[in-house]
Amino acid sequence: MNTVDHYIINQKTIMLTGEYDNYGNLFTKVIEGNHCILVKQSPLKLISDTMHYYGHNLKGAIEGAQSILGKIQMCPIMVSSEQDICLFPHKSPMHADCIWFSYKHVIQARTEEGYTLVELSNGHFLKIKIRLYSFNHKKQNAGDLRRILQDRSKSTVALYFKPRKEYRLSKDSVMAKLGSK
Template sequence: MEKKMILLTGEYDGYGKLCARVMAGGVSFLVGRSPLQLLNDALTYIGFDLKGAIGSAKLILGERSRCPIIVNPYQGICLFPNKSPNNADCMWFNPDHIVNTRAMGRYQTEVELSNGHSIIVDSRLTSFNNKIHKANKLMQLSMKRGNQPGPILFYLESPKGHQLTKEKTGNYNFNNLEDNHK
């Protein structure tokens, strides 16, 4: 996935196969994979997977369903679904490309995109804006966590002049370090 990717959604091709319609910049194109397959492919390419991305997002945000996911942590790309990802017509939006939102009646929202186009989705304005907020929060928290040492990492100044040696048992004398730390 690239930074210019605005959204992706499911669309059936002429043979009835569920494909992914991708909007990137001012163009859109059809990919012969379902949206979930395409997302998993993109994550697998950089060493992750969709199941892990969803699980991590749920854990970080404390949500149960319809969580945003980080599709590329290196480029800071996060996407959120406008409805259940299991629905063929689910749209995955990149919040970086949403310029504005406004209500279109009670149950629809017009989403103004960075490429000058807009799209109307079946979602209340407050619900859609909340999804944008969650996606931004996920990206923010993940970036913060990625730039800090983890909870199990810490720094200890090693004693000067201590050499680790192999004992007769075949183990190194790491326990001497523990004794020196007390």
Template structure:
């Protein structure tokens, strides 16, 4: 698998998962529609870099989501309003082991065992994550609501 030192989220990015290398350093496994990469940055840093690249800070995007939705935890983030890229966390973003999922790519969520679920993406790739179906589906639904509110503000709904 190809290793990258830098990565910016695009429309093709489906999932960003935390992993540790053989020395215990936190990196990310980035899953795209057609390939995957190991990125030598934490998921949080990839999100921060991507928000900055798209004209805002991660903190600014977070504050905006709170103002629009009133959500106080597991806050979805609009990475790019121009490209309509929305990601949601599967747990508190303060936790370095937080997975981030692209709302656009999720087809469905299935139970994958106790405290596990299977996220099926639109390209039919399925990825197991260590969170219950209820948690994943709840975060997906909150992101759908946030996305709908933003599209309405942008005059698209």
């Protein structure tokens, strides 16, 4: 496993989770494609640094997501709308073993022997201890957030302000002003 000091979450990032080293330091294990990378940062620090890289911040992303989806706990975050990177946690991010999934890299999930088996875009499966309903609900929230933000970024808002009569310009009044100089 490759160990690095810093990492930027990108379109190839499938998931990330906390992992302690032999000395008790919390690192982040990142799955990118078929590669596993160990980053010398906690998951929340890595997410926060990535968001700063893309010109956003974690607190704002959480507040924005909650303003769109309601005051839900463990809400998904849009790391970068431009890069189409939306992450959702499988449990509270305060837990070191919380797994952050990239929405577009989760193919499907199903129940298997009391666990949820998650199929990832790299062809691998991950068995996690969470009810299928809960996992699918978290994924659905991420999908809703992603779709709403994409729709909002595509729409253009046209505002029309009716000018007050005393400020209305006409060709005659402009020509008269130009001719009087």
